[in-house]
Amino acid sequence: MTFGLVSEISSQAELEAQAKEELQDLGHDEEEVKRRMLEKGIDLDNVNTEDPIQVLEAERTLKVVLAELEAEKLLKNEELIDTIVPLLDIEKISIDESPEITSNEEKEVEQLTPESNIFGQHIFQNKNLSYFQSSTELNVPNTYVLGVGDKIAVSIWGRSQLNEIHEINSDGSIALSNRVRVNLRGLNIDDAKRKLERTYSNYYRFGKGEFAVQISQTRNININIVGEVMNYGSFNLSATNNIFNALILAGGPTKIGSVRNISLIRPGEDVRKIDLYEYLLNENKPLDLYLMENDIINVPVVDRLVEIKGGVRKPFIYELKPGENLKKLIDFAGGLNSNAIKRNITIKRFVNDSEIIQNVNLEELLSSSKNFTLLDGDKITVNLVPDEYENFVTISGAVDIEGNYSISNNTRLIDVLNRVKIQSNALTSLAYIKRKEKDKKNSTYIFINIDNVLSNPQDKDNVILQPRDEIVIYSQARYVDEAFFSVQGAVREPSEFILDNNGKISVDQAIYLAGGLRKDATDFAYIKRRDTNNAIEYIRIDLNNAQDRPILKANDVLHIYSSIDYTDESFVSIGGAVRQPGQFQYDESLRLKDLVTLSGGLKMESAPYRIDIYRLNFDDKNKSKTLAATVAIDKDFNLFGQDEFVLNPFDQVYVRNAPEFEFQKTIRIEGEIKFEGPYALLQDNERVSSVIERAGGPTKEAFLEGATLFRVDNNMGYVILNLKEALSNTNSNQNLLLKAGDIISIPKNRDLVTILGESRVSELYSEEITNQGKINVAFHKNKNAKFYIDEYAGGVGKNGKKDLITVTYPTGEVKRATRFLFWHNYPEVKPGSIIRIGKKPVEVKDIRSDGTEEKTDWSKVVADSIGQATAILSLILLLQRVD
Numbered sequence: 030m031t032f033g034l035v036s037e038i039s040s041q042a043e044l045e046a047q048a049k050e051e052l053q054d055l056g057h058d059e060e061e062v063k064r065r066m067l068e069k070g071i072d073l074d075n076v077n078t079e080d081p082i083q084v085l086e087a088e089r090t091l092k093v094v095l096a097e098l099e100a101e102k103l104l105k106n107e108e109l110i111d112t113i114v115p116l117l118d119i120e121k122i123s124i125d126e127s128p129e130i131t132s133n134e135e136k137e138v139e140q141l142t143p144e145s146n147i148f149g150q151h152i153f154q155n156k157n158l159s160y161f162q163s164s165t166e167l168n169v170p171n172t173y174v175l176g177v178g179d180k181i182a183v184s185i186w187g188r189s190q191l192n193e194i195h196e197i198n199s200d201g202s203i204a205l206s207n208r209v210r211v212n213l214r215g216l217n218i219d220d221a222k223r224k225l226e227r228t229y230s231n232y233y234r235f236g237k238g239e240f241a242v243q244i245s246q247t248r249n250i251n252i253n254i255v256g257e258v259m260n261y262g263s264f265n266l267s268a269t270n271n272i273f274n275a276l277i278l279a280g281g282p283t284k285i286g287s288v289r290n291i292s293l294i295r296p297g298e299d300v301r302k303i304d305l306y307e308y309l310l311n312e313n314k315p316l317d318l319y320l321m322e323n324d325i326i327n328v329p330v331v332d333r334l335v336e337i338k339g340g341v342r343k344p345f346i347y348e349l350k351p352g353e354n355l356k357k358l359i360d361f362a363g364g365l366n367s368n369a370i371k372r373n374i375t376i377k378r379f380v381n382d383s384e385i386i387q388n389v390n391l392e393e394l395l396s397s398s399k400n401f402t403l404l405d406g407d408k409i410t411v412n413l414v415p416d417e418y419e420n421f422v423t424i425s426g427a428v429d430i431e432g433n434y435s436i437s438n439n440t441r442l443i444d445v446l447n448r449v450k451i452q453s454n455a456l457t458s459l460a461y462i463k464r465k466e467k468d469k470k471n472s473t474y475i476f477i478n479i480d481n482v483l484s485n486p487q488d489k490d491n492v493i494l495q496p497r498d499e500i501v502i503y504s505q506a507r508y509v510d511e512a513f514f515s516v517q518g519a520v521r522e523p524s525e526f527i528l529d530n531n532g533k534i535s536v537d538q539a540i541y542l543a544g545g546l547r548k549d550a551t552d553f554a555y556i557k558r559r560d561t562n563n564a565i566e567y568i569r570i571d572l573n574n575a576q577d578r579p580i581l582k583a584n585d586v587l588h589i590y591s592s593i594d595y596t597d598e599s600f601v602s603i604g605g606a607v608r609q610p611g612q613f614q615y616d617e618s619l620r621l622k623d624l625v626t627l628s629g630g631l632k633m634e635s636a637p638y639r640i641d642i643y644r645l646n647f648d649d650k651n652k653s654k655t656l657a658a659t660v661a662i663d664k665d666f667n668l669f670g671q672d673e674f675v676l677n678p679f680d681q682v683y684v685r686n687a688p689e690f691e692f693q694k695t696i697r698i699e700g701e702i703k704f705e706g707p708y709a710l711l712q713d714n715e716r717v718s719s720v721i722e723r724a725g726g727p728t729k730e731a732f733l734e735g736a737t738l739f740r741v742d743n744n745m746g747y748v749i750l751n752l753k754e755a756l757s758n759t760n761s762n763q764n765l766l767l768k769a770g771d772i773i774s775i776p777k778n779r780d781l782v783t784i785l786g787e788s789r790v791s792e793l794y795s796e797e798i799t800n801q802g803k804i805n806v807a808f809h810k811n812k813n814a815k816f817y818i819d820e821y822a823g824g825v826g827k828n829g830k831k832d833l834i835t836v837t838y839p840t841g842e843v844k845r846a847t848r849f850l851f852w853h854n855y856p857e858v859k860p861g862s863i864i865r866i867g868k869k870p871v872e873v874k875d876i877r878s879d880g881t882e883e884k885t886d887w888s889k890v891v892a893d894s895i896g897q898a899t900a901i902l903s904l905i906l907l908l909q910r911v912d
Contacts, residue, residue, distance in 0.1 A: 057098050065094045096253070096263025147334065148345035148361065149288035149305050152273075153281025169244040169269050171218045174319055176268060177201060178248030181213070183225060187239035191229075194245055207232060218244065252320055254279040256328035257286030272303060272318040275326060287331040289348050293318070294325040304350075310361065335403045337362050339411035340369025355394065355401040358409070370412040371395070377408040419496040426502040427455035440494050442477065443486050451479065456505045462492070463499040512583035516543035519550035519591040534581045536570055540589070546572075549591045557586040599678035603628045606635030606684045621674035622666040624682060630666075631684060634692075637662050639685040644677055694769035698724050701731035701775040716764045717755045717773065727756075732778045735839025735861050741770035749842055779839065779861030781805045786866035787829030788822035813855040814846065814864045825866055833867025 063073050071090045175181070177197050185191040195203035201214025211228050213221045222242040229240065248268045252275060255261050259280025266278060272293060282288055291303040308314050331348050335358060338344040342363030349358065359365065371392035377384060389401055391411075403409075421433040422445060429450040436445070442462070451457065457479035464473045477490040479502060485491075512528035521544030528534060536554070540546060556568040556579065568579060572589075581587065599615035601624060608629030613619070621642075631637055638661040646654045661669045668674055676682075693709045703725030710720070717738075727733060736752035748765065752775065755763040784790065785803035798804065806821045814836050818824060825831055834846040836856040844856035858864065 057095065062091070062094055062098070065097070066090055069094070093262060096251075146346055147284065147288075148343070148347050149309060150282055150284070150286070151345075152309070153277060169218065169247060172315060172319075173244065173247075173269060174215060174217050174321075175213045175221055176248055176250075176321065177214060179244060179268070180246040181221070182243045182245040183229070184241045184243075185229065185233055185235050185239060187235045189233040189235050191233060197248075205229075205232075218242070250320060250322045250324075252322075252324045252326065254326045254328070256326075257283045257330055258328050259283060268320065270320060272320065272326060273305075273308075275320060276328070279326075282328050285330050286328045287348060289350060290329055290332070292325075292327040292329070293320075294327065295321055296323055306348075306361070333403070333405040335405070335407040335409065337409040337411065339374075339409075340366040340413045341411055342366060349403060354403050355389070355391075355409070358403065359391075365391075365411060366413070368414045370414055373412065375410040375412065376401075376403075377410075378404050379406055421496065422494050422498040422500060424449060424500040424502070426460075427452040427504040428502060436494050436496065441486075442491050442494060442500070443482050445494065445500065446479065446483065451502065452504065454504050454506060455479070456503050456508065457483075460500070460502045462494075463501065464495060465497055514539065514581045514583065514585045514587065516540065516587045516589070518554070518589040519547045520589055521545055521547060528581070528583055532580075532582070536572075536578045536581065536587065537575070539581055539587050546589060547591070549593050551590045551592050551595070554587060554589045556581070557588065558582060559584060601676050601678070601680045601682070603682040603684070606632040606686050608632060615676070615678045619676050621660070621662070621668070621676060621682065624676065625662070625666045625684075634686050634690040636685045636687040637664075641683045641685065642674075643681040643683075645679045696720060696767050696769070696771040696773065698773045698775070700736075701728045701777055702726070702773075703728055710767055710769070714766055716759070716766055717750070717752065718759045718764050720767060721752075721756060721773075727775055730777045732776050732839065732861065734859050735776045735779060737774045737840060738765065739772040739774070740768055741772075742768040747841055749840055751840065776839065776861075780808050781861070782808050782817055782858055783863045784817055784822050784866075785863065787826040787868050788818060788866050789824055789826050790822045793821075793823045808858070808860045811857070813857050815853070815855040817858060817864055818866065822866075828868050829866040830869045833865075833869075835865045835867070837863040837865070 066073055066087075069090050071087050073087065076087045175197060177199055180194055180196045181203070183191065183193045183195065193206065195205075197203055197213055200212075202210045202212040204210050205228070209228065209232075211225060213224070216224065225242055226240050229235075249265055250268045251263060251265050253263050254275060258276065259282075261279060264275065264278055266275065270278070272291070276282065276291075288305040291305070293301040293303055295301070303318065332351075333349045334346050335349060336346045337358055341359065342365075344362065347358055347361050365371065372390050374389050374391050376387045376389060378387070379385075394401060420437070421435050422440075423431075423433055424445060425431045429452065434445050434448060460477050460479050462475040462477060464475060465471075466473060475492065477492070478488075481488040482491045512532070513525050514528055514534065515523075515525040516539050517523045520540060523543060526534075526539070526542050536556075550572075552572050554570040554572055556570060558566045558568060560566060570578060570587075600612045601615050601619065602610075602612045603624050604610040607625065608631075610628060613624060613627055621640075625631065640660050640662060642658045642660065644656045644658070646656050648654070660671070660674060663669060695707045695709050697707050698720065699705045702721070705724070708720050708723060712719075721727070733753035733756065734751070736750055738748040738750040740746065740748050750765065750773075751761075751763040752773075754761050755765070758764070783803055783805050790804055791799050794804065804821065806817060809816065814834050818834070825834075831846060831853050832848055834855060835843055836858055837843045838859055839861040846856065847854045
C-alpha cells in the first residue's frame with residue numbers, strides 16, 4: 030500500500046481524502062485506524078501538512094497500523110484458521126475480544142526481555158546475529174532463490190566482452206539484449222547461472238571461467254511475524270534474510286517463546302515447522318530458510334523447558350519436544366564432563382504444589398535402553414568429583430625432585446625414598462614427617478632417621494604413610510653459619526666472598542680473589558673490623574711489606590684506596606668567540622693550541638690577535654694572585670713569534686670578538702607598503718623614515734595613523750608609533766631608531782569608529798544590532814568622542830560616567846576625557862578609533878551604628894561643590910590681574 034509522496038500532499042483535506050479512499054479499498058474502519066495511530070503518538074486530525082517531517086512520520090506509522098490490521102484480518106479467516114490451528118497446536122482466539130493491555134501488564138511483558146539463558150534464545154540476545162535491511166549489505170549465497178525484483182549482473186570476458194544488469198520482471202523472466210527471454214523465478218543462483226551460461230553461449234563466444242553471474246541487488250519482501258516475539262507485526266526487509274535474521278528484526282522470541290516449534294506459513298504451501306536446534310547443533314545442515322513475499326512466521330508458546338547444570342559441557346535451559354527426555358537432554362548439553370559423577374545426579378521438580386528431589390543413577394540408565402521422563406520446570410544437576418585428591422604425599426628439601434608422590438594403603442617411607450635421589454649434603458640422621466590430624470587443621474611431627482630406614486627396612490622409622498603426609502629432609506648447610514668478607518676499592522672485581530672453613534684468608538689471597546690491584550691502587554690499605562660490641566676497628570696495611578699482615582676474619586672489609594682519591598682535580602677553561610666554550614681537565618701536556626682546538630676552533634667574529642689569559646699565582650703561604658697576559662695566534666692557532674704557550678691549572682682563556690664585526694641586522698615591513706618584506710639596516714642608527722623610503726613608501730590605501738611597531742629586542746613588545754608624523758617630519762621624536770627584529774605593520778585605511786560601553790544604544794537600535802555590545806559607525810573628520818556618543822549612541826547611559834570616556838587609537842594610544850570644574854574636554858576621534866564609556870563605580874552606602882542607612886544630602890554636596898568652584902575661579906582671576 031502506498032500512502033503517497035509528501036510533494037503530492039498539499040492540504041489536510043487532501044491527506045484525509047487519500048487516507049479514507051485507501052482505507053475503503055482495504056476494508057478497514059477509519060475510527061479504528063485513528064485510534065491505533067493515536068496510541069502510537071500520531072493524531073491524524075492534527076498532522077501539519079506543511080511540515081514534511083510530520084507527514085513522513087504519519088505515513089510510516091500508518092503503514093505499520095495497516096500491516097497489523099491486515100495480519101489480524103488474515104487470522105480472522107475461519108477457513109484458514111481451521112487449517113492452521115491444528116498444525117500450530119494453539120488455541121483459537123478472537124482478536125476483537127482480546128483485552129487492552131494495562132500498564133501493569135506492559136511491565137510484565139517488559140520483564141520477558143532481559144537476556145535469556147535458554148539455549149536457542151541466547152543467539153538472539155547476545156547479538157551473534159543481525160538482519161540485513163539493505164539489499165546490498167552482503168554477498169548472496171548460491172542457495173538464494175531468485176524472485177521478481179531481483180537484479181542480476183552478467184559478465185563475459187575473453188573473445189567476447191559483455192557487462193549487463195537485468196531485473197527479473199513480474200512474469201519471472203529477464204529480457205536479453207536480443208529480446209530473448211529467460212525465466213529465472215524459483216531458481217537458486219547456481220541453477221540460474223548454468224541456465225544463463227547455456228543461453229548466452231548461443232550468441233557469444235567465451236571459454237571456461239569467462240562467464241559470471243552475480244546478484245547486484247536483491248528484492249525487498251513483506252513478511253508478518255506473530256506470536257511470542259518481542260516486536261510482532263509486518264516487516265519489510267531484503268529477501269537475503271533468512272528466518273533467523275527475521276526473528277532478530279522482531280527482537281527474538283520472548284522467554285516463553287519456542288525456538289523448536291516455529292511455523293513458516295507460505296500461501297499455497299504446507300506449513301513448515303522450524304526447529305532451530307537442528308541448525309545450532311548440526312553445523313553441516315545448510316542454512317537455507319529464505320523467506321518469500323507475504324510469509325508468516327509464528328512463534329508459539331514453549332511447551333517444556335528443563336535446566337541442566339554441573340558436569341556437562343553446555344549448561345543451559347533446554348526446550349524439549351515430546352519424546353525427548355534425559356538422554357536427549359544430555360546430548361543437547363554436549364555430553365558429560367570427565368569429572369562428572371554418573372552414579373548419582375539430582376533432579377528437582379514440582380509435584381502436587383511441592384518441590385521434591387529425585388536421584389537417578391545415570392551410569393545404569395546410559396547402559397540400558399530405558400530413559401527418564403522429564404517434566405516442564407525440572408532442574409537437573411550433574412554433580413562433580415571433588416577437586417582435591419588424597420592419595421599422595423609430599424617430599425621436599427635435599428632431594429633431586431621435590432613434589433607430590435602417589436601412595437596406596439600400605440605405602441611405607443622407604444617406598445617413597447626409593448623414588449627420589451637424596452642429595453649428598455642431606456642431613457639424613459634427622460628428618461621429619463608432618464602429618465595432618467583428622468580435623469585437618471592441627472599437625473603432628475614424626476622425627477625419623479633416614480639412614481636407619483635405608484639400611485634396615487624393618488626399622489621402626491619406616492612408618493606407613495598417610496595421605497597428605499609431608500616428608501622434609503633438610504640440607505646440612507641449613508645448620509652451618511656462613512662467614513663472609515669483602516674486598517673493596519682499587520681492585521679489578523670488588524665483591525663479597527665466603528670465608529673458608531678453616532677461617533684463614535690472608536690479605537694477598539683476598540686481593541687475588543678480587544682480581545688483583547688496579548694501576549691506580551695506593552701502596553696502603555685498611556681493614557675495617559667490627560668487634561663483638563659492634564665497634565669499628567681500623568687496621569692499616571702496608572702493601573709493600575709482606576711481614577706482620579693480619580689474617581682476615583668474618584665480616585672484615587678490606588679497602589684498597591685509589592691514588593686518584595688523593596689528587597686535586599685541575600682544569601682549564603676557555604670562553605668567548607670559540608665554538609664550544611667550557612672547562613677541560615688539565616694535563617701537563619695541554620697547550621693553548623690544544624685548548625683552542627678542543628673548543629671547536631675560533632668563530633668567524635673572533636679577534637685572534639686579542640686572546641686574554643688569566644692565571645692564578647700562589648705564594649709559599651698559598652695566597653693567590655691573578656695574573657693576566659694577552660697573546661695573538663695565527664690561523665693554525667700557533668702563537669705569533671713565540672714558542673708554544675704552556676697552560677697551568679685553573680688558567681682561564683678568553684677569545685675576544687672583533688670590534689668592527691657584525692652580522693646583518695634586519696627588520697620587517699608588512700601591510701600597506703609598496704614592497705613589503707625584510708630589510709637590512711644599512712646604518713647603526715637608521716630610522717623609520719629611511720627604511721620606509723627604501724621600501725617604496727606607503728600605498729594609497731595605507732592608514733598611517735594605525736601603524737604599529739613591534740620590538741623583539743629585550744622582549745619589549747609594542748612601541749607607540751605615529752608613522753604619519755615620522756614621515757612628514759624626519760626630525761620628529763616619532764622617527765624612531767630601528768633595532769634588529771623590529772616589525773612595522775601598516776594597516777589599510779579605516780573609515781569606521783567603534784562605540785561600546787555604557788551608552789543608550791539599546792534604546793535606538795534592535796537587539797540584533799546591539800547584541801555584541803558595540804556598534805560601528807562612520808568616521809567624521811574633526812569630531813570628538815562626545816559627538817559620536819550623542820549622535821549615534823543616544824548619549825551616556827544611566828550607568829555610564831562622562832569622566833570615564835576613553836578613546837583608543839589604532840596605534841594603541843589611549844586618551845581619556847578630562848574635566849575642569851563643570852566642563853569636560855573629550856578626546857578627538859580618528860579613523861579606526863574605539864570609544865569606550867566606562868561604568869560608574871558601585872556606590873558604597875554608609876551605615877550608622879544603629880544599622881540604618883545614612884542618606885546623602887545632595888543639595889549640600891552641590892552647594893559645597895559650587896562654593897569650591899567659585900573660590901577656585903576667583904583665585905584664577907586674581908592671579909591673572911596680578912600678572
